[in-house]
Amino acid sequence: MVSRQAIAKTASTTRSNAPDGRSRCRSVLLTLVMLALLLGLWQWGAQRYTPVILPTPGAVLVAVRSLLGEVRLWAAIAATTFHVVTGFGLALAIGGLLGLIAGRQPWVQPALAPISVALLGTPPIAWLVLTMVWFGLGHANSIFTVAVTAGPLVFAGVADAVRGLDPDLVAVAQVYRLEGNARLQSLDWPQVISRLLPVLVTGLGLAWRVAIMAEVLATPTGIGAELNTARANLDTAEVMAWIGVAIALVLTSDTLLRTLQRRLLPWQAATSSGGGG
């Protein structure tokens, strides 16, 4: 018999690794102190330079509050979200499909590898220059640049996830006659999703940054375009307010995806905390 104490000890390894109330309080306090220090430094710097170079935190806060009451904030968020969702959706569809084929057919991976490496190695700004030539100025620039930047990441992630089915677990499935839908639910899907979700988190973070960069240079709508307008007006407080909006958007999307990850992959928390002996 394994004693209840032994099981409790093994299981509590997970809990003891989780921050308890006191250490959580300490980390929140540290974060607040760091934030206060940063704001103090910013305020000190702002008093030494003109508002065009560095506006005060207060001025940026006023700009944010003023943006919150304006329709263009929500229009810009909608436009950027549209670019990211469409571009990343295309990356998922095309990269995912090719990755699936490459994972299943061993000869496809070497055939597509040079293209994947070339796409991964091309800086997003180079794509942007090309899209300006190909599409002029418009939504297509952002969408295409996001798709072509995130696509190879998705391709490599899906191909690895599909190809990397653990042969030991496949043998277990064979012996216990786990077939069809039961096998898909119990073996293929959990294994693929556990490898894929971290790639998607990284890919989506990249997609937001690339979309905003593309909007600054080549798209007349979105947060990037608003950033560009504020820069042209020498309204640095508003530029910083838009940067704040962009950070909030990326953080929101990242938090949502990580929450989804925790829900879909509850065992990963157990894996990361270890245990056993």
Next chain:
Amino acid sequence: MAPLLHQISHHYGARLVLEEISLTAAPGELVALMGPSGCGKTTLLNLLAGLLSPTAGTVEQRATPIAYVFQEPRLFPWYTVLQNIALGLKAQGMAQRSRLQRARSLAESVGLGAAGHLYPPQLSGGMKQRVNLARAFAIQPQLLLLDEPFSSVDMGTRQQLQQLVMTWVQQHQTTAILVTHDLAEAVVMGDRLLVLSPCPARIVSCWHSDRPPHQRDPAYVYRTLSDLQTRPEIAASFNLNPPLETSRSLTP
């Protein structure tokens, strides 16, 4: 006696690993297989499990279902203890509620009653191996294959798990094939012991236990061990040195 393998030979590429091996076993019988490392014992189990096809000969076992207790637990990391135990039942199409209920009762019987909600990374090696066993028991196999299942657990856990398997085989009249490196384990658990030669493996020795499992006390085990170790075909198979003269002179 049901036939399991008939004149099986198996190659990996050009290398012959098993040569004309035939195997039979009766319900409720535990056959222990021993042989030097790399001689093809696991290959033999894989052939019985249908994970490999022999290059010659026929696999004649028709048992269903078959359970395989692998050397490493091979638990699904995304499943809890109960879900892992219930894996084979899920494959059989049993409803979730019923299969988890049976898994709970099996978890109790292997000493994991309080650990049903844990994930594999939260378990110790011994606990994982208990889940591995319970997963096999869950489908009430006709043929139970065990590949060195206790090699990585401590002495106490090993003894408990050995008892669990022996009791299960007796109670459910399961045919069990146990691959082990431990002669003492083979003597304690095996109703029959087959010794394989180095690669290519052939059966070079067969020994029948004359006692039922519950009567194999330590004195019987030690006596049998010393008897088996002096058999020339077993000594040759494991490349054992002859007993040292000095050890005799040290004996009071």
